[in-house]
Amino acid sequence: MWALRRAANPLRSHSQQMVGVRACCAMSEVLSTNITHREEHHEKKYERLNIYHLSKSFSCGLISHSSSFLSIRKLSCQAGAKSSDKEDGLEDGFSDxxxxxxxxxxxxxxxxxxxxxxxxxxxxxxxxxxxxxxxxxxxxxxxxxxxxxxxxxxxxxxxxxxxxxxxxxxxxxxxxxxxxxxxxxxxxxxxxxxxxxxxxxxxxxxxxxxxxxxxxxxxxxxFNERDYASRLDLVAKIYGLQRAENYIEKIPESLRGEVVYRTLLANCAVTDDVSRAQEVFNKMRNLGFPVTAFACNQLLLLYKRCDRKKIADVLLMMEKENVKPSIFTYRLLVDVKGSVNDISGMEQILETMKAEGVEPDLRIQALVARHYILAGHKDKAEATLKEMEGYDINENRFACKYLLPLYASLGKADEVGRIWKACEEHPRLEEYLAVIESFGSLGEIESAEKMFENMLKTWKKLSPKYYNVLLKVYAKNKLLHKGKELVKRMSDNGCMIGPITSDALVKLYVEAGEVEKADSIMHKLSQQNNFKPLYTTCITLLDNYARRGDIHNSEKIFQSLRQNGYSGRLKQYQSLLQAYINAKTPAYGFRERMKADNMFPNKHMAAQLATVDAFRKTKISDLLD
Incomplete structure (x- = not known):
């Protein structure tokens, strides 16, 4: 608490000597200053996470584990400061x-x-x-x-x-x-x-x-508390957060415990509802529920997509509440650092994990390898893949589904073939998915199709997920005709076309240059089969309309995102503004629109707004025109 209040005043001198944990806590000031600057201008509009609901008996001097936790928080701070320029243009969301x-x-x-x-x-x-x-x-x-x-x-x-x-x-x-x-x-x-x-x-x-x-x-x-929580989760998924909140009131008070409320918090995080998530979290504190790694992970997951600069606040709270990071916490931090190309920061997180006695699991290692590949560190990526393999890949089959697409990303067809040999006698479904994706990345379409047919022979009734992997291969390689035939085959085999297939189908048409057709397909399928399009589907269309400078259709997709509950992310505002820039048209009232939605521009958007402002008409420009 003391550290946050001190960091909230960036003009205060920091030359005073500090003792114990106070010296450690001050290292989060870089990030907190950025947050403070924004909040000083928008204090009434922007609801910050209330992490001040700490015990009154709390004393900074009582924290015994600050040295080990410090490095994690410091890394998160760097994500908001050191890498902010890289982060501005990135799309929010999880890595694949x-x-x-x-x-x-x-x-x-x-x-x-x-x-x-x-x-x-x-x-x-x-x-x-x-x-x-x-x-x-x-x-x-x-x-x-x-x-x-x-x-x-x-x-x-x-x-x-x-x-x-x-x-x-x-x-x-x-x-x-x-x-x-x-x-x-x-x-x-x-x-x-x-x-x-x-x-x-x-x-x-x-x-x-x-x-x-x-x-x-x-x-x-x-019904016990877990059963009521399960039903609450289903209500939230089908009917939305408001109905879920109403359902909580129907649960017997004696069974309205922490599991119920954290279920609601998780669904707030899924839907990127920042203000409601903060309200639920604070209500949990008011009801006396302990701060758990699960609850903190939901906030980290939410801020990872919506406001990365607040990640440090959550980590500071975890430190003060003596909440030990889980493997999922580390995974989130690794992905945050990797996604902004801060490789040294990502490696520091791994060192911190090992110092705490937490070994990176296969999913974290796969994330690390993927970020190495994207950053151009191929040697480090290969070393990570060899570590994942272990001494004998046949004894470490669980790694195969990760290794196949990663070796394909490195362009190593021979390695893909070698790993597949460990699977081909008795392949698992997830391994089939991985090898189809891998052959698609390598451009070996016939091999991908062969694997798909083999999978379909073994498991005759497959969900759309297993068709979608081949559909994505066709989209990536601009094979529109083959993609259309595959979707027809899905329908003939009794598969209902849902949002994930719709997403792949939209990308198939977009890659073929038929953006309007892709848009039409998305709307017709969502209406016919009564589902909400994915965020990524809408963003794919918005980005392509923006690239053309098509303001009318960009605005239409933007409104569709809002109607479907996708709010709280800066990406869609950036894409819409890019449509105005590419059309060389002024975006009157755009700042006011963002303020009304509780959204505030970052550096990238500030530059966009400056560009679009240059298109404004003035008296002299009218005369010259």
Missing amino acids: LEVPPETDIVGNVENNDDSEKLLSEGEISEEDIDQAAHSSVDLLDAESDLKCEKKSSKKQEINSLFKVLMDAPRHSMAVALEKWVGEGNELGRSEFYGAVLNLRKRKLYAKALQFMEWLEATKQLD
Whole structure:
């Protein structure tokens, strides 16, 4: 607290001697000064995270772990200061490799040809998948329970119940479930968790919610806090945050605990709702819930996309509250540093991890290798890949799905072939995805198609995700005709075209130069199949219209982003302003629009605004024209 108040006054002299942790805390001033400068001008408009809800008995001198945590916070500060120029033009969002691997479906349902009559993609973006991996509804605990149950006869009941849920139309699901229970099937907690997990993995949130509503209405199970949190998560995904907040009031007060509120916080982070996330976080503090690594990670995830300069504030709070960083915290920081091309900062985070006794997992190593490749450090990238391989790649199969696309990014076709040899006898689904993507990156289209056909022979009923990887290969290589044929094939095979396929299809048409057609496809598919387009889909269209100087269509896509709840990111404002610049047209009232949306320009946007201001008409310019 003392350090933040001191940093909030950049004009105060820092020549005074400081002792203990005060000397350490002062190192966050570089970043805090930037935040202060902005807040002094927009204090009433900009709601800052209230991290002052600390214990009154808190004393800076009591922090015993400040030296080890200091280096992490210092690195984050540099992300806001040292790398700010690089960061200005970057698109927010996770790196591709940050999307977690999908585990095998419980009971290997995917291998059962009769298990699915209709495969659906769901309603959320790729970003949300990473969030789901750290979901606050404690489904990982449920999955652990199921691993034990899979060794028993419960596995058959789980698959049977899931098949009933998949086959039953929504209007008659209750009848189907009552019939299934009436036939003597057991419906306990393990069956419930198994069915909901399978539905979630397929993004069938509406069915999962209907199933939970039926369970609660019929009192088949006594809901605990985790169950209510799971239902809250589904309500938020389907109906939005306001309905989710209203649902909390219906949960029994005794079960309205920290897990429930952190679920709501996670959904605020997913939707980039900064102000609501801050309100939920502060309410959790007011209710006396402890500050956890999970809650802090949600804020880090949110600010990573929306306001990176506030990452240091969260890390400072974690230090003061003695919250130990999790592996996900480190992963976020590694990606933040790598994405702004601060390789030395990224390496310092890795050193800090190891000093704290935390070994980087495969996903962090893959992130590091990817950032090395993008920064042109090929030797360091190759060294990281060799470390990921270990002594024997056959004994380290889990690394293959990461290694394949990374070697392809380095242009090493021989290495891709060598790694695939460790997989080809009994390939896993995620390895098929990786090798198809890898061959696509290398331009070996026929090899990618061959792998896709082999995958389809092994798993005849695949979700759209597995078609999309080949669709993205076609888009990258501008193979419009082949992409269209693949989408038709998906439809024939019973796959519902959802937002992720729509995203790939839009990029396919955009790469072929048919931007208007891509725009039309996005709107028609979202209306026909009742889903919200992904943020990346809209941004792809906005960027391409802006490149043409097409103000009308750029404004249309910009409004579509707002209507779909995608607000709080500077990227869309930058793209829209670029449309005015390319059209050499003044953007009257643009600053006022941003202020109304609680958005404030960074250095990159300030330069854009200066450029577009030069197009303003004056009396003398009218005469000269």
